[in-house]
Amino acid sequence: MNVIFDKNAKKDSKAEEEVQTFLKEIETLEKNLNSTVIICQDGKSLAYYIRCSISVNIVCPLLDLNARLDPKSQDSFRANRELLLEHNTFKRMKLDAENGREFSDIIIEYSKEYTPEKPLKVWGGQHRSKAIQDALGKTKTPRYHGFRVYFCLSKKQRTELALISNTNINVSNDTFDRLLEETYVGTKLREWCYKVGLLKTQEDFPDVGSRSEKISVKLARTFIVNFFQGKQEGEKLSDNELDKHIYIPYLCESGASLDQKYSEIVDEFGESIWNDMSLLKAGKAFASLHKDQYEAVKNSKKIENRKSFWNKALTESVLSGWSFVAGLLQSHPNRLNNHLQIPKTTKNIPDPLNAKEMSLFRHEQDDATYRGLGTRSALKDRQRMAQVFLARSLVKNSALDRKLLNKAVSQVVGLKALERGYSK
Amino acid sequence: MTFTLSFREFLEFAESFYLEAENHIENGQTKKAIPFIVSCILLSWISIESFINNMAEDFAALPKDLFTLQERAFLEEKAVEFLLSGQKAGEFQISKRSEFRKIDEKILFLVAKFGKGRRFDKGSTFWQQFENARKKRNFLTHPRKSQEIDLSLKDAKDSIEVAKSIIKMVAEKVWGKKINL
Numbered sequence: 001m002n003v004i005f006d007k008n009a010k011k012d013s014k015a016e017e018e019v020q021t022f023l024k025e026i027e028t029l030e031k032n033l034n035s036t037v038i039i040c041q042d043g044k045s046l047a048y049y050i051r052c053s054i055s056v057n058i059v060c061p062l063l064d065l066n067a068r069l070d071p072k073s074q075d076s077f078r079a080n081r082e083l084l085l086e087h088n089t090f091k092r093m094k095l096d097a098e099n100g101r102e103f104s105d106i107i108i109e110y111s112k113e114y115t116p117e118k119p120l121k122v123w124g125g126q127h128r129s130k131a132i133q134d135a136l137g138k139t140k141t142p143r144y145h146g147f148r149v150y151f152c153l154s155k156k157q158r159t160e161l162a163l164i165s166n167t168n169i170n171v172s173n174d175t176f177d178r179l180l181e182e183t184y185v186g187t188k189l190r191e192w193c194y195k196v197g198l199l200k201t202q203e204d205f206p207d208v209g210s211r212s213e214k215i216s217v218k219l220a221r222t223f224i225v226n227f228f229q230g231k232q233e234g235e236k237l238s239d240n241e242l243d244k245h246i247y248i249p250y251l252c253e254s255g256a257s258l259d260q261k262y263s264e265i266v267d268e269f270g271e272s273i274w275n276d277m278s279l280l281k282a283g284k285a286f287a288s289l290h291k292d293q294y295e296a297v298k299n300s301k302k303i304e305n306r307k308s309f310w311n312k313a314l315t316e317s318v319l320s321g322w323s324f325v326a327g328l329l330q331s332h333p334n335r336l337n338n339h340l341q342i343p344k345t346t347k348n349i350p351d352p353l354n355a356k357e358m359s360l361f362r363h364e365q366d367d368a369t370y371r372g373l374g375t376r377s378a379l380k381d382r383q384r385m386a387q388v389f390l391a392r393s394l395v396k397n398s399a400l401d402r403k404l405l406n407k408a409v410s411q412v413v414g415l416k417a418l419e420r421g422y423s424k
Numbered sequence: 425m426t427f428t429l430s431f432r433e434f435l436e437f438a439e440s441f442y443l444e445a446e447n448h449i450e451n452g453q454t455k456k457a458i459p460f461i462v463s464c465i466l467l468s469w470i471s472i473e474s475f476i477n478n479m480a481e482d483f484a485a486l487p488k489d490l491f492t493l494q495e496r497a498f499l500e501e502k503a504v505e506f507l508l509s510g511q512k513a514g515e516f517q518i519s520k521r522s523e524f525r526k527i528d529e530k531i532l533f534l535v536a537k538f539g540k541g542r543r544f545d546k547g548s549t550f551w552q553q554f555e556n557a558r559k560k561r562n563f564l565t566h567p568r569k570s571q572e573i574d575l576s577l578k579d580a581k582d583s584i585e586v587a588k589s590i591i592k593m594v595a596e597k598v599w600g601k602k603i604n605l
Contacts, residue, residue, distance in 0.1 A: 410485035
């Protein structure tokens with residue numbers, strides 16, 4: 001069979017060899033017609049691919065919907081987002097496939113490095129692929145579907161492929177985060193979450209954080225970044241100065257590129273991050289807080305049983321504020337111990353984070369539409385939450401009661417006004 | 425039943441009483457409008473008090489050494505006392521005795537201290553409107569049979585406007601922030 005390189009593709013013997021193997025093993029329309037197959041090379045990622053058509057009967061058993069970013073690692077999980085089998089768009093695709101629709105430009109990678117009986121790893125078009133598989137045997141005439149088949153991909157090329165293949169559909173930033181995390185950092189963040197108890201062993205980060213009750217990649221990164229940023233800031237301050245500053249807990253960016261601050265911290269500290277005992281201790285304390293909050297709300301009759309209350313610890317402002325203060329107080333051990341203790345619950349405060357009281361909170365500065373403390377991710381709310389935890393760390397075994405919330409937010413507002421300048 | 429009310433809620437109450445008063449006057453029932461006008465004026469003033477007191481509390485919540493003894497005493501509305509005995513004899517300290525300040529004094533202090541050196545022009549129309557509203561309010565809270573008071577729907581409306589203006593102005597000077605009212 002005639003295989004040639006496109007004029008824009010640099011000749012590569014390994015890629016050519018792989019293409020030949022693919023064509024030898026898998027029956028394509030081009031092979032049946034003895035057409036010339038052209039090896040193309042993507043100008044940006046430099047990945048090699050061919051375009052071809054494969055009959056539904058041939059392709060269905062060979063498609064692997066559980067494509068992995070790292071074929072060699074057993075720790076690498078399925079990278080794509082969850083299939084939305086109940087989504088109307090998918091149902092329509094399935095019906096179309098049953099009625100003989102021919103799909104095109106499904107993005108696959110030819111690889112036998114894992115699950116060799118299914119060498120066609122789907123990176124773009126997993127819903128179309130699933131629709132084709134489900135419709136197998138239901139169509140009158142077997143149809144050909146169009147594929148772009150990639151060869152000899154590196155992990156970076158594979159990630160990029162996954163990202164660009166998903167930009168046209170509604171893929172969450174959490175899925176992008178998960179892909180990029182594994183490509184650039186590996187599985188360390190996930191393993192750290194196992195160690196501290198923020199994820200159960202063998203559990204992955206959610207592909208859509210807002211629908212999940214688990215910690216997302218974004219939140220886990222936010223925890224790490226704030227801990228180290230707080231730690232650096234705390235080292236510069238004496239005990240007496242701690243409460244005279246407004247702090248800026250950071251919120252990691254989510255999406256198609258790795259958050260810059262997280263990336264800098266991972267580069268600066270390297271492997272030592274994941275075994276840092278003070279970070280592990282803070283992570284464990286936070287996981288306990290989340291667990292206690294969750295159980296307190298689930299089991300209490302005094303507080304409304306809703307997600308925003310039981311998952312309060314995992315809201316962006318609460319998590320970033322808490323982790324920043326955990327870092328800040330590393331060089332102030334007495335207050336650190338108070339901070340790491342779970343806030344006291346009382347007869348009137350059934351949950352450690354006092355979620356109901358927080359939801360009712362409103363300062364004079366807040367508009368009538370303000371939804372309370374620890375509900376939004378805006379800087380103002382992250383600063384307020386950091387001050388709440390900092391104020392709590394002053395007294396051993398204290399509760400997050402209304403008085404403390406008032407005092408903490410007053411401090412933020414007062415310090416901000418002072419920051420603008422005042423007359424002596 | 426325990427709860428707290430914000431200046432916004434007091435303003436809302438004032439506005440709803442104003443509407444009631446307006447209704448009665450439109451229906452020719454001037455006498456029935458009076459309690460609503462009185463309530464509107466008092467609630468507007470309470471909203472200013474609430475806003476200013478809470479703003480002062482924000483500063484009072486800060487670490488003690490950020491302010492002088494006099495400033496802290498002012499913010500906490502406590503007296504300063506001179507100690508005649510004990511280990512701190514000969515020093516001044518904040519007493520437990522309350523020393524309440526007038527609302528206009530608090531406004532002057534907050535703006536002068538935190539308003540980037542800006543001062544109030546007490547001769548301005550704005551301040552005159554504030555003074556007029558204060559006089560009406562004082563007549564109502566300290567009534568005397570020897571003094572007659574002249575009340576109209578306009579007074580109620582003015583009291584709401586003055587409250588809103590003063591709150592917006594102090595917020596902008598002290599916080600550098602516009603608030604929606």
